Amino acid sequence: MDHDVAARALLLLTLLQTRSTWSAAELAERTGVSPRTLRRDLRRLAELGYEVVGRPGPGGHYRLAVGARVPPMVFDDDEVVALVVGLRMAEQGPAAEAAARALVKLRRVLPRRLAALATDVAAHSETVVLDEAPPEDALLGPLTAAAAADLGVRFTYTDRHGTTSRRRVDSVRCLFVRGRWNVLAYDHDRADWRVFRLDRMSDVTADGPTARRDPPADDLATWLRTDFGRSATGRG
Incomplete structure (x- = not known):
């Protein structure tokens, strides 16, 4: 050939x-x-x-064909850099140990040239943790698992005014916006979509199965910029 x-x-x-x-x-x-x-x-x-x-x-x-034997995944240089950088970022959260193991495995399965590139990127980059990992990192696993299984979620939420309430939501989607994790979900008590900051959530528990709802907009970035679609122009 x-x-x-x-x-x-x-x-x-x-x-x-x-x-x-x-x-x-x-x-x-x-x-x-x-x-x-x-x-x-x-x-x-x-x-x-x-x-x-x-x-x-x-x-x-x-x-x-179903069950067909396939070759190892093939990456180009940019994809290898993106993978290593992503794993480095994960080292500051509760998945730090898993990220380190994944980086070792990645280098083992890559061709020699790309393995050398991954080693170079890892050797010349690191995550500096000045404070303890934010507690919301630990919520990502349960929330994404609930979303994948179409389960509702209950949690205690403290808003920006310090008011605490118990919320029941479904159709969860985790969003990383401006350096902070948020949850977009349908709030049953408000009968509308709401965005919740993970650092203000506590006592998160999975509820029973729910029907999956479509997101409130195809373009969530524009929806967020325009005050959840209520204003004509974005806030930038």
Whole structure:
């Protein structure tokens, strides 16, 4: 297999791992080949043991077979830097030990050149913790788990005036906004969407199953800037 064919095969495998189904036209365009060459490349993948199923021809589509053996993940330089930086950031929270283990594993599975890049980025960057990790970090795990399982959440909330109340919400989504974690959720007591700061939440417990609600806006950044969609222009 020559270099160009091998490169296309690797690209094809990478694409097929990123989505459940690809149209033949999309795969041909992304790999820069004709539909005929695409079919030939897919046959080569099958010969190498990577089963691809689908329907050829105009309007055809392809996907990796369920349980198909796939190669290790392939990263480019920017992705490696992003992963290492993200793991470094995680070292200041309750997942610090897990982040350190993940960084070691990442370096072990990367090709030699990218492993060296990851080592260099890790060696020349560090997280400096001046204070104890903010207590809200420990809430991220339970809140995201509740969101994934479509569970409601109950918690005690202290607003900016110091008033404390017990809240019941669902359709939780955690948002990192301007250096602080928040929760966007549907508040049953207010019958509307609300944003809660994690550092003002306590006694968080999962409630029973709920129906998943669509977020209040497709563009949450604009929704937040415009006072939850109530003003015409953003606050910047």
